[in-house]
Amino acid sequence: MKPILALFAVAVLIIVWGCGGAGGGTTTTTNNTTTTTTTGGNFGEGYVLDVRTGGPLAQPATVAAGSFQAQTEPDGFFRVEANQGATSLNVSTPSTVGYGNWSFSTDPIVGTVDVGDLWVGPERVQLQGRVIDVLTNQPVAGAVVKFAGRMGTTNSSGRFTLSEVAYTSQTQATFWGIPILVSAATYVSSEFSAEPNVAINGMVEVGDLGITPIGDDTPPGIPFNIWGRINPLSAAPGTTVRCLQNGTEIRQFTVGSDGRYFLWVPPGMYTLRFQNGPLSAPDVQVELEKPNQVLRVDATLQ
Amino acid sequence: MRRSLRFLAPAVLVLAGAVSFGQSNVLEVEIGSARGGDFSAADAAVREFNKDLARLSRNYRLTNQAAGLTSDRIQFSMPSVVWLTQNGKRLAPPEPSGPRNGAPLVLQFDNSGSRAFPAEYRQVLESVFNTAQTTLTAIFGPPSVGGVVRVLNFDADIGDRDAVAGGYYVPNNGMGQPEIRFPVYNAPETAAVNFIHCLLLAYLGPSGYEYDALSEGLVRATTIRVSRIPAALPAQFNNPASRETIELVLANSYDVGAFYDWNNQRALGGRRFIAPNLRNVPLPPGGSLGGIFLLRYQMAGSAWQKVLVEYPSFPAEINSRAYLNPAIRTDIGAFLTAAQASIDAIGGSGSTVEGLPFADWFARQYILQTYDTLGLKLLMRVIPLTSELGPNEFSVFIIEGNYFETRAGGNELLLSGTAFPIFWEPSFNRVFPSTQDDRMTISGAYGAVVPTFPNLFSGSNYRMAVDLPVADRLARVYLPVGAIARGSSAKVNNFYGTVIGAENVPGGSISVRLTYGSGQNVTIPVQNGAFGERIDSEVYNLPGRTEIRVIRTVSGVETTLLTRRVNKALGALGVDLKVDANRVFQLVDLPLGLSMIGVPVQTLSSSPSELLNVPVSQLLVARYNAARLQYDLWPDSGAFERGFGYFVRMPARQTVNLPGTVDPRIPVSVALRPGWNMVSVPNVQNTSLGNITVTVGTAFPVSFSDAIGSSLGADFFEFQQDGANPDTGSMIPANSFQAGRGYFVRCLSSTGATLTFFPSGMVGNRAGPPPPVAPEPEPGFYRFLGEFRVTRAKTSVSAQFGQHSAGTMGFDPRLDSQLPPGLGGLQASFGAGNPQFRQVVGMKDKPDFIFKIEGLHNGKPYQLRYTSLVSKAPPIQLFPISGGQPIILQPGQEITLMANGTTAQFIVRAASGGTR
DSSP states (O other): OOOHHHHHHHHHHHHHHHHGGGEEEEEOOOOEEEEEOOOOOOEEEEEEEEESSEEEOOSSSEEEEEEEEEEEEESSSSEEETTTTTEEEEEEEOTTTTTOOEEEEEEEOOEEEEEEEEEEEEEEEEEEEEEEEETOOBBBBOEEETTTTTEEEEOTTEEEEEEEEEEOOOOOOTTGGSSEEEOEEEEEEEOOOOOOOOOBTTEEEEEEEEBSSSOOOOOOOOOOOOEEEEEEEGGOTTTTEEEETTTTTEEEOOOOOOEEEEEOOSSEEEEEEEEEEEEEEEEEEEEEEEOOEEEOOOEOOO | OOOOOOOGGGGGGSSSTEEEEOOOOEEEEEEETOOOSSHHHHHHHHHHHHHHHHHHHHHHHHHHHTTOOTTTTOOOOOOOEEEEEEEEOOOOOOOHHHHHHHOOOOEEESSSTTTOHHHHHHHHHHHHHHHHHHHHHHHHSOOOOOEEEEEOOOOHHHHOGGOOOEOOOOOOOSSSSSSEEEEOOSSHHHHHHHHHHHHHHHHHHGGOSSSSSHHHHHHHHHHHHTOOOOGGGGGGGGGGHHHHHHHHHHHTTOGGGGHHHHHHOOGGOOSSSOOGGGGTSSSSSSOOOSHHHHHHHHHHHHHHHHHHOOOOHHHHHHHHHHHHHHHHHOOOHHHHHHHHHHHHHHHTTTTOOOBBHHHHHHOGGGOOOOOOEEEEEEEEEEEEESSSSTOOOOEEEEEEEEEEEEOOOOEEEOOOOEOOOOEEEETOOOOOGGGGOOOOBBTTTEHHHHHHHHOOSSSSSEEEEEEEEEETTTEEEEEEESSSBTTTTBOSSSSSEEEEEEOOOOOOOEEEEEEEEETTTEEEETTTEEEEEEEOOOHHEEEEEEEEEEEEEETTTTEEEEEEEEEEEEOOOOOOOEEEEEEEEEEEEEOSEEEEEOOOSSESOHHHHHHOOOGGGGGOOEEEETTTTTEEEETTTTTTTTEEEEEEEESSSSEEEEEEOOOTOEEEEEEEEEEEEOOOSSSSSSEGGGGEEEEOTSSOEEEEHHHBBBOOOOOEEEEEOOOOTTTTTEEEEEEEOHHHHHHHEEETTOOOOEEEEESSSOTTOOOOSSSOOOOOOSSSSSEEEEEEEEEEEEEEEEEEEEEEETTOSSSSSTTOOOOOOOSSSSSEESSSSOOEEEEEEEEOOOOOOOEEEESSSSSSSSEEEEEEEEEEOOOOOETTTTOSSOEETTTEEEEEHHHHHSSEEEEEEOOOOOOO
């Protein structure tokens, strides 16, 4: 069979098998487009998961969308009917689990909507942080932050706060493994981890989450474990940064217009020397203890 | 003073009364200053440990039940060694109460009291020991320390009977005595198997191996072997029902059975099978295993079972050496030397395992890699469904994803995320079995789909390649679809597998010939890369040596393409046969200083230090992590992964050999995460862009050029070392992927993407590579596209500028392309803000292009050449921003610039009648 024919044959098969999906709809696929038509109502589907274990609850939870209800399956999956455009789901955990009731906001439910993983747990905390542009370090307003079934938007300061986030003080093995998803117009969507932060007084502060502009993204520079800025910036370009070990020069970096230098060296004791024509800065002694340790050493030319 | 046991976060595990898994599979229980008689803290720790394992076992059993693999009658076990520690140090090994090495164990049971077993149960255990002892000693060697071992009933303490998972061994109970603490199992067969396991741990005594892969692996393999020798167990178990129960116990927690090849994945490796931080984390009640440690235990048992198939007395040989030389128990080099000496002692000089010298064989078993590697790990596990298939179900597999990150100290972070499995039929068209299998939700490190694969080839078997990309990790397995069990037939095959790299010719056929027992042969045709057969032979069913050949037959003439020896376990055998897969790829003359390398092979070693031949103290390896927007510096960069690019800093010029395996003559994939990715060709062939497809989520694959601007950035880059300073360099745009080189590729899709590299020729139904998709013309047209190239000595960089009907003054990922900030090396760019490799504006825009050169060496001459790339570029004027007369350049002209600083900047303006 010629490749193009095989491809087409596969597409036809999908039409047949697509009907075996989650129910209520048909899927039609051509070589490059997929159209899903759902009939018979609006449904939210996803998983209810336990932040303590990383898996489903030991007993089924009840998921409600208005007057509609559904029970979670053994793996935590649920599919609940909803009024068209519904934007909230309520999860009632069984009394034996004892996590109480949880309310989640969702995208409007029209047709079948995957609402993702709804995490519940023995504790509820706030998760907060700030979204910044990695190139400018400026806050990004209007970025959407999703975590553990919670969703929020950054304010003009780039800050966000997600409330009622599932948590357990017993272990962070699962909590840190849940991705913090950050998306914003003209930025590459990125995932972050809450690690190594833990809840203090009911608050998990994850600090700055840097996202990269689509239009201004650049390949990364070279790897480094000693770096710094040369001040003043106006005098920085052309500065030669020398790295010496036992008096022998082992690295050299010529500073560009961004005023920064980068050195990549094995663990050890080093001397950094800065020179730009008649200008120089005092030598700096540094000790790198581990290869994955990153030191910042700024210098001011005089 | 009694200290209560506390289960605390990993960071504070060292507190009194806490438990941890230290080195090897040893459960360490800190008893603080209490040296005396109250060891309830230790008991409580182990109870909790066993409870976790029991829950795991129940879940695992449910999974296997769903797969039709096991019954619900079987209890699991995970006996372990428990060391009591005081102030962080192990209590001294027991003073032997009898003769040391060579003396037998003497079991001592309590006759009464809470630690006494029911008489009947005790009788079973005593009977097991008395019957098995000779066999244990024959296979495993005599105990390292003979004498009294107490055997105590801890069933009541463990509490919830359903939660009881197994017994454990205590080398020193705090009073100088070793103890086996054992529960009461419902099934005597379960008790027998698990008691053998505990006895073997007692045989090792205080002389156990430092790594789980060795200690636990050898014990489990020996348990498998002993349990299957009818004479080694009391006569009461010598009946079909008991034998079946024993086999099920072994299948559940000692042996991975037919699926060794599929599970032989790098993620298994490490010093410890259970991550220290997960010791006290409850296991999820769903299908998740809460990590992959049970699979590790099974794989370790299976790996060593392969050795025992050829050398049944291997454990005795290696143990006798290890008891005399402690270095063998802690140093892998010493262990490998001793292991080769052991098989030589049994089988004669030059003995091999599965046809390989011991060290080579050992290196190919990822479960036996004791080197802790950090970073993301992804393991794909597959289980074929062989029963209760619907009549129209052609082939069904459970596909599990296990996704975690290994951190310092062997801790594991259970990750969550979404994966979009890609199913490739033999010609590498993407197949969508059913909508619910297009997406795998991973939570707490675990996700699963259960696709039903279609009958694509009129009833013939076929090979399905399954790629599971998660973030920038990708796991692949090859499944023999239709070759194991079909809903239309009651027949379940017991020899099956896939073949890749076997090049057929017109009129030829490919087959697999299995030789087993005393030379019995069976030849099975390979259909679309897969084969399966039922061999109704008791000899075949037994564990034993086999030889498997892949044969091409043309006009009755056979050519052997591959010969592989496999020591099979009991029952079925599944194999993943790769013709011409072993390669040593050379990174020729890797220069002193910075290089960006690519890894085209699946390296056998997990140690970059070993592969690069650079001491750990000097090792500099880094891989960019787009999720963290910074480099992962070794050791965080982990083991070298096929298809990844890395920066390395070599201390001297050197040719580096990368021994490993490839997937020959077949497309191989690499996963991209959003942002910049360091990748390479995951194969030893250079690959042009026309032979690369890009897959995003549940969409059909598109060509590389079609993906530009939607899921991929406009350009991808390679690193060029600076001619004058080897620790700096430039990013230059690339136009193809060379094997062994690393590249920066930018992924624009928020869900990531998968690059699939097609070889220049393919086998199977495909006559050649996928039809190269001609780059789709940009919508619109260029007025011109020009290039400036700056050259000095061997260093050359370039940047482009132009006008296009679809261009804008802003950034358009289909036309414009970015460059990195200064790396300290020579770099050319356009743009006033962030540097661009290519800046294209609209027809009506009238910009002054800003052209910048960085990384110049003061006082040195540089050649600047102006070239017309598309349409006829106009003559231009070059205005130095620092002042001075403009230079007029025609396309094709070259001038010499003398650097008077490290940076030069120009305004580029079309001469009259040009761009303005």
